[in-house]
Amino acid sequence: MKEALSFTEAGKRIFEGTVQDITEEKLNRQKVVTNEVRIRGILKSQTNYLIRVDLEGNYSYCNEKFSRDFEWIFPDKNPIGKPALSSVKESSHSKLMEIFHRCNAQPHVVIQAEIEKVQKNGGEKYTFWDFICLTDSEGRPVEVQGVGIDITDRVEAERKLLESNERFELVTKATSDAIYDWNCKTGKILWSINYSKLFGYSHEAPENIDSWVANVHPEDRDIVNDLSNILIGTTNFWKTEYRYRKINGEYAHVLEKGTIIRNDLGEAVRMVGALQDITDRKEAMQKLVRSEARHKGIIESQTNYMIRIDMAGNYSYCNEKFIQDFNWIYGKRNFIGEDSMLSVMDYHHERLKEVAQECLSNPGKVFQVEVDKPGINNT
Template sequence: MSNRNSNNIPLTEIVNNAHKIAKIGIFQFLVKESQIYWNDVMKEINEVQPDFKPTPENIFSFFPNKKTKQYIEHTHEKAIKEGSSFSYDHEIITAKGNTKHIWTFGQPVFKNGVLIKIFGTSIDITERKKSELELVNKNKLLNFAEQMTNIAYWDWDTVINEEIWSDNLYKIVNRKKGGKLTYETYLEYVHPNDKDYVIEQITSAFENKVFPSFSHRIIVNTSEIKIIHLMGEVICNPDGDVIRMLGTCQDITEIKNKELELLQKNQQLSLAEEIAQIGYWEWNPNTDSFIWSDNLYRIFGFEIGLEMSLELLTTRIHPNDQEKIERITNELFKTKIFKKFSYRIIPPEGHIKTLEVVGQIVCDEKGEIIKFTGVTKDITDYILKEKKILETNEHLEQATQKLTARNKQLAEFNHITSHNLRSPVSNLNALLGMYKDPTYEHLKEELFQKFEIVVDHLTLTLNTLVESLKVKHEANKSIQQLSFDETLNKTKEILAAEIIQTNANIKCNFTDAPKIVYNQIYLESIFLNLLGNAMKYKSKDRAPEIEIKSKEVNGRVQLSFKDNGIGIDLKQHGDKLFGLNKVFHRHPDAKGVGLFLTKAQIEAMGGSISAQSKVNEGSTFTVTLN
């Protein structure tokens, strides 16, 4: 076979085939002829046609820039001058526009001291360059990752006790590179209180052939303490003897400090939650899973850590608020807007609590709800205190109203006393003077009669004022629940004669407010006076039409007495309407006492009375009962 190859295949063909298999391009430059030769591989590398003929002019079109051309020319000139070989790698731009990395080796050939040719080879190292670049980039990324995560790598040959550290491990322990590294070198940095523990862990790795994951402290710069976490692998020879350990070393000082800080903040937060009576929660409606802070468990009276569900939570909600919670939940899913709300719960101890909830809704990129998060606050004490404050304010307001009314009544009483008593007393003094004067001897009998009339008026005024004082003093005595229908029927019975004589038609509607807790004597007096006046001051042209209604206004009962009588000119008499001995009609029974006492009774109970009236049309008296 060897003879057949040597006889039948030319040597040049064998060489060419070898170059093709090895992908080695061959070039040759004949100086005298100024001719360049490329083998087929060289043409393939430059991606030219098989019939391409390289020349000293066109080969430089494959070099991408001026610097590359200058570098190659300079290298060739130096090799020719010194008669030495040359090699370099460079970029080319192929005939198809592709960039390639080429390694070129060349040798100038001299004859009799004259350069006759330059012979050389070129190899396409593009893929190798890519691999080298990728490896460099990976090493950069690895170094960057080490620095970002504070992780370093180590390799310990346990047979010769020699270690290799990565650059970042030197940085962690703040050691300059250089010198031999051993196991004892690392121990120099271990905190004295942790040294026995580290030796114990390494001994365990030798014995168990498994490297334990553990943390310990080191001291750098003589005083700075760092916390290090070690992980590794134990490598043994076929006999099972440990020959090598390698692994990672991570500086977790900052992580541990943050963990400690987070732990302290969580403890502070838990304390703050407990003091403020608040609790944090998260709810994933898709899995019905909850995350609760410890204090929220305390608020609801659940065991801390108990797996929570919506069904379990509902067992604590006040029965009267469960429908409300269902409605709010449906609204949250519909609007995806979380509005603050409150509801009541009944913990195991049985005391009803009022809770206030604020939160937010978290959605994914499609707008679907992922979870609800928020804070629940126990506002029971706040509600109770607010209620007490409102009650106190209400009592103060009522006391103020009563005091104001009393002051007004005292002013009115003072005015009435000074006005209504002065006139009859002055009249008595005048009559007494006349009675003593001999000039009026013949009028003594007539003067005595007038004495009786004035004394009667004075007695009436005094009795009315005494009754008024009595009303103010005994206002809140004998309070009981009264029926308006029963009170009206009793009044009708008392005024039966007047109703028949006047042919009065009395209508009533007590549907909206049929009853009231009030002083019975005062309520009957109010009905008697207002109903009696409606018939007393009737129109001569028509029978009395009287309508009595009750209704609730702002938590108070309001009565209205409407009639079609002769009415009152309020522009002229409005400010005197409820005054003592004030009359506005020429009626023989008008004495100006009824409305005065009625107003006194109503105000003594904390109420009020007002009137609307038109002459010859009728009047409406509105009584607000407290």
């Protein structure tokens, strides 16, 4: 609101004017300046990219983050007025041009896209963008604005994960073992398809440590304490044998080997390993032990002599009958490693050496010979 002012002196007007209250206008201007400073500060501190591209495809604005990452492309280190395609990998040129056409055809519609940018080291910088066309007061396109983020780390992580999964699948195909990947923090366990093949479970693979323990034979569950001690210790390798229940209720003998992965604090965060079904091997070993026990019993009960002599001519085995009859020669019951000729009469030494040589020259062939041994009464 304006007010008229008039000053007179001695009936004569000496000043005339108006006064206007501009307090609100002044405050509004200060707010505008403050907002502009705030916006510039926000744009400057952005970790995202912010650009605008004119209708000719040249940069008209780039925030500080974008300039820092891509100014090396431009000789004068100033992207303004330079082609937007100059910072984009050639493989993404056609994609970016198509996006600009779509933006101009659909003002105020956000279009998202992944764009590969060039890296100073010659690699790729993967970015994700929201593009939108800005218009003038009459709705005509004037610029395309883009807000982008650097997703290189995410893309590389996804690529490594994919490669890791591919390796996991290849290893799974190359072995019959049940391979697992256990997250020690969440307790989640991932199993290869061989788990179902080994133990018969279709969609019931244990998802956590408790469901795994439930299938371990009750007499073998001490391994849980052993594993707990390993996890809180410093050892990074785990190996054990136990019985594991199959879907038909029978127990398979398994050999488990695992590698523990720890963080910088030494805490176990992950464990990768494999379960191998060794039931056949275990049963074969038990049969062998029983067979050896039977044969040993037969040998020990023999009334005949049974010996083995090594290449140096020393005893490597003697059955009980031989030990009983000739231990007096050596003064002890265990004369393994002693000279076999001490228990042979002198006049048969040469003949026995000849027979030994014939045996060595004809493996598998049986040779018979009479050999006189000394008697305890020197007969």
